Amino acid sequence: MSTFVTIVVDGVTYASWLFIVALGLTLVFGVLKILNIAHGSFYALGAYAAATCVAWLGALQISPWLSLFALLLGSVAVAAVLAPLTERGLLRFFYGRDEVLLVLVTYALFLVLEDATKLVWGVNPYFVSEPYGLFGAVQVGSHSYVGYDFALVAVALACGVGVWWGLNRTRAGKIVLAVIHSAEIAASMGVNIGRVYTYAFMFGIFLAALGGALTAPMISVQPGVSVGVVIVSFAVVIIGGLGSIEGAAIGALIVGLARALAVHTWPEAELFSIYAAMAVVLIFRPEGLFQRVKARRI
Amino acid sequence: MIRHPVWLGLAAIVALLLAGLAAPRWLLSLGTLSAASGLVSLGVVLMMRGGVVSFGQGLVFAAGGYAAALLANKAGVSDALLLLLAGGASAVLVAAPFAPLLGRYRGIFFAMLTLALSMVLYGLLVKWDALGGSDGFNMRRPTVFGAPLPEGWWAYILYAIAVVLAGSMAIAARLYFDSARGLVSLAMRDNELRVEYLGASVQRMVAWNFVIAAFIGGVGGSLAIMALGHIEPNFSYWTTSGEFVFVAILAGSHSVGAVFAASFILELVRSFSSSYFPNTWQLALGVFLLIVIRFLPGGLGSLLRRTPKTRP
Numbered sequence A: 001m002s003t004f005v006t007i008v009v010d011g012v013t014y015a016s017w018l019f020i021v022a023l024g025l026t027l028v029f030g031v032l033k034i035l036n037i038a039h040g041s042f043y044a045l046g047a048y049a050a051a052t053c054v055a056w057l058g059a060l061q062i063s064p065w066l067s068l069f070a071l072l073l074g075s076v077a078v079a080a081v082l083a084p085l086t087e088r089g090l091l092r093f094f095y096g097r098d099e100v101l102l103v104l105v106t107y108a109l110f111l112v113l114e115d116a117t118k119l120v121w122g123v124n125p126y127f128v129s130e131p132y133g134l135f136g137a138v139q140v141g142s143h144s145y146v147g148y149d150f151a152l153v154a155v156a157l158a159c160g161v162g163v164w165w166g167l168n169r170t171r172a173g174k175i176v177l178a179v180i181h182s183a184e185i186a187a188s189m190g191v192n193i194g195r196v197y198t199y200a201f202m203f204g205i206f207l208a209a210l211g212g213a214l215t216a217p218m219i220s221v222q223p224g225v226s227v228g229v230v231i232v233s234f235a236v237v238i239i240g241g242l243g244s245i246e247g248a249a250i251g252a253l254i255v256g257l258a259r260a261l262a263v264h265t266w267p268e269a270e271l272f273s274i275y276a277a278m279a280v281v282l283i284f285r286p287e288g289l290f291q292r293v294k295a296r297r298i
Numbered sequence B: 001m002i003r004h005p006v007w008l009g010l011a012a013i014v015a016l017l018l019a020g021l022a023a024p025r026w027l028l029s030l031g032t033l034s035a036a037s038g039l040v041s042l043g044v045v046l047m048m049r050g051g052v053v054s055f056g057q058g059l060v061f062a063a064g065g066y067a068a069a070l071l072a073n074k075a076g077v078s079d080a081l082l083l084l085l086a087g088g089a090s091a092v093l094v095a096a097p098f099a100p101l102l103g104r105y106r107g108i109f110f111a112m113l114t115l116a117l118s119m120v121l122y123g124l125l126v127k128w129d130a131l132g133g134s135d136g137f138n139m140r141r142p143t144v145f146g147a148p149l150p151e152g153w154w155a156y157i158l159y160a161i162a163v164v165l166a167g168s169m170a171i172a173a174r175l176y177f178d179s180a181r182g183l184v185s186l187a188m189r190d191n192e193l194r195v196e197y198l199g200a201s202v203q204r205m206v207a208w209n210f211v212i213a214a215f216i217g218g219v220g221g222s223l224a225i226m227a228l229g230h231i232e233p234n235f236s237y238w239t240t241s242g243e244f245v246f247v248a249i250l251a252g253s254h255s256v257g258a259v260f261a262a263s264f265i266l267e268l269v270r271s272f273s274s275s276y277f278p279n280t281w282q283l284a285l286g287v288f289l290l291i292v293i294r295f296l297p298g299g300l301g302s303l304l305r306r307t308p309k310t311r312p
Helices: A001-032 A037-058 A067-089 A099-121 A146-167 A171-181 A181-187 A193-218 A226-239 A245-265 A267-284 B005-022 B025-049 B056-076 B080-102 B109-126 B151-178 B180-190 B194-197 B203-230 B238-250 B254-275 B281-294 B300-304
Strands: A137-138 A142-145
Touching: A001 A037, A001 A142, A001 A146, A001 A171, A001 A193, A001 A226, A001 A245, A037 A067, A037 A099, A037 A193, A037 A226, A037 A267, A067 A193, A099 A226, A099 B109, A099 B238, A099 B281, A137 A146, A142 A146, A146 A171, A146 A193, A146 A245, A171 A181, A171 A193, A181 A193, A181 A226, A181 B300, A193 A226, A193 B025, A193 B056, A226 A245, A226 A267, A226 B109, A226 B238, A245 A267, A267 B109, B005 B025, B005 B151, B025 B056, B025 B151, B025 B180, B025 B203, B025 B238, B056 B080, B056 B109, B056 B203, B056 B238, B080 B109, B080 B151, B080 B203, B151 B203, B151 B254, B180 B194, B180 B203, B194 B203, B238 B254, B238 B300, B254 B300
Parallel strands: none
Antiparallel strands: A137 A142
């Protein structure tokens, strides 16, 4: 029983940051039709930027709670500076090309950002432990868990609900939905497609960077963190169906629980479990759990 | 007659064999390695002509490599040619069960599912202690036709095997591309629904192309392990698979020769820059790839075409 609780808690906390990252990925795909391999690099950049911001604000010695603000600041900085630069400076030249080719463009971007990150922050690991202790410990059954993990679940829920509300209940969101449905028709109705693309990309990257910033206290930030994340979040959005918010949530839960189950019962299968879950879902639902049917074009 | 791909291919093989006699040792092993990974990329190109891109050729690369290494170390099979064939056959054994399934997918889903399969293998290999876990293991040096090779000639003989092997596979690939099946593949890329209406099964073609690519990739994997003498789970990692696609895009799908040229360029750039600028070589690679995709959509091979497209 206690193992079961541990698996569920571990799975859900893992799923929560994964959901934040995957939400960004699925949003970018929905609007720009780009499956962004470099998403993982922005995750890593978010973690690095957060590490730097925490160190700066920590040096002022005002309040330890300020470090939470530093995490947010880091991810906003990444989204505000790098995302428009990438979208306007690079991606827009490739719009309309084959989807698989766009994957390769972002693969190239991934290679570039990977080394650029190393050039800026070096190859030594950074540790951002300060925010991790802020929420104390929580007792569940006989085990005690770090409060920060549960705060993360709350943030993930807020992100999910926020994005859903923003898309379905606001004017800007409806415009984005129109662009997702058909960019051409939306443009003919007077929507500035370029601007929607830029903002959507910025927001998606913000979510990636936020996911990175929020996990920075739980890991050592070093080269290589981006590589694993992008593949796992791919699994999440593929399971859920590309471009679907509910799908990303369910996908993150499936992946989180599958991984937690493997870690606690059969640790050798940790990596295996994630991709096995993805392969199984794809076999039965070739387009993911929440994908709409597309019309065939002759 | 003289332009026929078989003669061109044979001429290229002979020229490369002669050039190898004059080449220094490091260049020989570089050539062997680029032939090995070029073979895997040839498989990617073969699938690309059918309209799908596999982001998981590391699967067959690793399957071929591990099979050859295990046969050499555990089963005492030491003949290089036998090991190469066994590598290709094992890769087919690993890949074939998934082929009918993969035949149902296109575009991103094909790419992601192949990627998932290769990562499943990676996940297994990393945790499998009997296979050396994440460190991998060393392979015994193979023999050729039952004879152990003199130290001084080993590099050249392996290079010669690689050239003959890669050359004949390239010729075979060219013939396949120009055959009726190959042309149907090409039509699938343009419009698969029309191909279905004409009576061909796109699903079956995609599956077969995947199996053929698996064989070529498995041979490439066993050749690579012979050149390196060491194997590790990274063979199946997604960044390795990414490099195969990188080479395929760089080469384009017009010319099989361009695949090996692109593979050689990649190996050359890698070995130079990883010793001179270890922290920026991926950056250079990424920028290079972007430039190719942007300004040379047909790849390097499109430079060789005699009648350039004038249509916009």
